Amino acid sequence: xxxxxxxxLLAGCALAVLHKxxxxxxxxxxxxxEGFEVMKRILPSLIVLLSSISMLRASGFLDAMAALLGPxxxxxxxxxxxxxxxxxxxxSGSGALAVGAELIQTHGPDSLVGRTAAVMxxxxxxxxxxxxxxxxxxxxxxxxxAVPAALTADLVGFLxxxxxxxxxxx
Amino acid sequence: MIMNxxxxxCVILSxxxxxISGQVGGITTSFMEGATAAVTLAITMAGPxxxxxxxxxxxxxxxxxxxxxxxxxxxxxxxxxxxRYDPGISRAISANVCANLLGLGNAATPMGIRAVSKLVNPxxxxxxxxxxxxxxxxxxxxxxxxxxxxxxxxAGAGCRNPLDILPxxxxxxxxxxxxxxLAAELLRRIWTDV
Numbered sequence: 001x002x003x004x005x006x007x008x009l010l011a012g013c014a015l016a017v018l019h020k021x022x023x024x025x026x027x028x029x030x031x032x033x034e035g036f037e038v039m040k041r042i043l044p045s046l047i048v049l050l051s052s053i054s055m056l057r058a059s060g061f062l063d064a065m066a067a068l069l070g071p072x073x074x075x076x077x078x079x080x081x082x083x084x085x086x087x088x089x090x091x092s093g094s095g096a097l098a099v100g101a102e103l104i105q106t107h108g109p110d111s112l113v114g115r116t117a118a119v120m121x122x123x124x125x126x127x128x129x130x131x132x133x134x135x136x137x138x139x140x141x142x143x144x145x146a147v148p149a150a151l152t153a154d155l156v157g158f159l160x161x162x163x164x165x166x167x168x169x170x
Numbered sequence: 171m172i173m174n175x176x177x178x179x180c181v182i183l184s185x186x187x188x189x190i191s192g193q194v195g196g197i198t199t200s201f202m203e204g205a206t207a208a209v210t211l212a213i214t215m216a217g218p219x220x221x222x223x224x225x226x227x228x229x230x231x232x233x234x235x236x237x238x239x240x241x242x243x244x245x246x247x248x249x250x251x252x253x254r255y256d257p258g259i260s261r262a263i264s265a266n267v268c269a270n271l272l273g274l275g276n277a278a279t280p281m282g283i284r285a286v287s288k289l290v291n292p293x294x295x296x297x298x299x300x301x302x303x304x305x306x307x308x309x310x311x312x313x314x315x316x317x318x319x320x321x322x323x324x325a326g327a328g329c330r331n332p333l334d335i336l337p338x339x340x341x342x343x344x345x346x347x348x349x350x351x352l353a354a355e356l357l358r359r360i361w362t363d364v
Binding site: 010017020027028029030031032034035038039047050051055056057058059060101102104107116119120122123125126130133134138141142144146148149152153154155156160168169 | 173221227309312329333347
């Protein structure tokens with residue numbers, strides 16, 4: 001069923017382009033150029049971060065951490081391998097992308113860990129960055145309950161990602 | 171700044187652990203291998219990522235996203251009462267939600283900032299209002315219909331059906347946004363305006 005989503009979306013877009021008499025090709029190029037800019041902007045941090053995560057894995061630290069703290073998150077149904085992703089997700093977008101991508105490549109995109117990491121990345125955001133940008137740009141200093149409420153959302157997102165993948169996909 | 175400490179911590183922990191387990195040589199290779207892996211990742215995901223953001227731009231400019239946003243309008247009215255009096259706020263919030271749904275984070279941020287600046291309470295310009303907190307929670311909880319970046323990573327890793335995680339992403343997003351808004355509603359009573 002989900003192999004049909006993209007084809008249907010594409011066909012719908014093509015029909016809408018013809019119906020509204022817009023230049024869809026130019027719009028595609030414009031957006032693709034923007035995507036490429038994003039890629040260029042995150043590449044340096046991806047290189048540095050993946051290099052440090054690769055060291056952490058080679059040194060055995062990641063396995064040790066998963067073995068030590070793993071049982072705690074495992075109680076909540078979260079795969080222990082995703083521990084580092086949980087910690088870095090609210091802090092850094094490129095950091096989380098690097099950790100998530102490494103998990104997806106190491107464990108395989110269709111494995112339990114790979115899928116859980118993907119759903120976690122897709123259903124949460126860089127909480128602290130977002131809060132500081134939104135409030136900082138408007139001079140808000142007293143953020144009241146925004147941080148605890150946003151972190152609650154993150155926690156529930158991580159739990160839900162682990163549970164839905166375990167129950168619906170594996 | 172956080173990433174500064176993160177990097178230092180990564181290096182120190184790696185070297186320390188490698189020395190304990192006697193694999194210091196592995197550090198040298200993995201340091202370089204990570205960098206190679208990053209470029210490989212970037213190359214494999216650049217294609218899908220560019221295509222997705224092209225498609226997102228197309229859908230946004232053709233206002234295809236007006237339909238899902240229209241469905242959300244009753245909810246947005248409830249969460250942001252100001253949208254009833256100020257069409258400017260309503261437009262900014264709708265555009266922000268709409269860009270988020272498409273996974274266009276870069277387009278969502280300017281709209282969200284515009285909405286927050288319009289929500290500033292002139293009597294207390296430095297204090298976040300309830301509506302601001304709700305908007306920020308909605309943005310930090312990520313409400314994506316199409317998780318484009320993740321789909322690109324999965325496609326890059328050789329996944330044949332990168333979108334098969336969609337139902338899980340939708341359910342998780344919905345639960346996390348609801349939990350965030352519920353927490354905001356409960357905390358609102360404790361954190362009264364100071």
